[in-house]
Amino acid sequence: MAGTFAMGSFAxxxxxxxxxxxxxxxxxxxxxxxxxxxSIVATYLMVQKKAECWLVWLVVDVVATYLYFSKGILFVGIEYLAxxxxxxxxxxxxxxxxKTAVV
Incomplete structure (x- = not known):
């Protein structure tokens, strides 16, 4: 959250x-x-092979979908919906x- 706030304040x-x-x-x-x-956090989690990365990506994609549709950038909004x-x-x-993996 600190990174989002710092970058958002700058932007x-x-x-x-x-x-x-x-x-x-x-x-x-x-x-x-x-x-x-x-997205940087999700990429890091993905490199670490953490299943949670997919949940982070899902949240990022939902926010980005809303963001691009709100801005009227429909093609990119559809892309993020996919x-x-x-x-x-x-x-x-x-x-x-x-669940099926043998440990």
Whole structure:
């Protein structure tokens, strides 16, 4: 959460720090920051082969789906909606396989 807050605070003021690059304030700085920070967390968990990574990906994808549909970026919103199904299936598969794995 600290990373989301720090990155969101920075993104919220990009138009003040770099007015030539960003003429308007960020529309959803904290939601965008949440997606970025939690994607890094999910990637780390995935590298560590933790089944929980799929739940993090699912949350990230749900937030990103809402975010892109809210911004009117429909194609990317549909893409993230598909990612929601992939993450849900990934969690289901890993959970199911972990039940049958011999330790």
């Amino acid at each position: 919220e003021n990009l138009h003040l720090h770099f007015p030539k690059l960003f003429s308007l304030p960020s529309a959803f700085p904290y939601a965008d920051s949440f997606v970025t920070v939690m 990612f929601c199904f992939i993450a849900a299936y990934g969690f289901y598969k890993w959970f199911k396989d972990s």
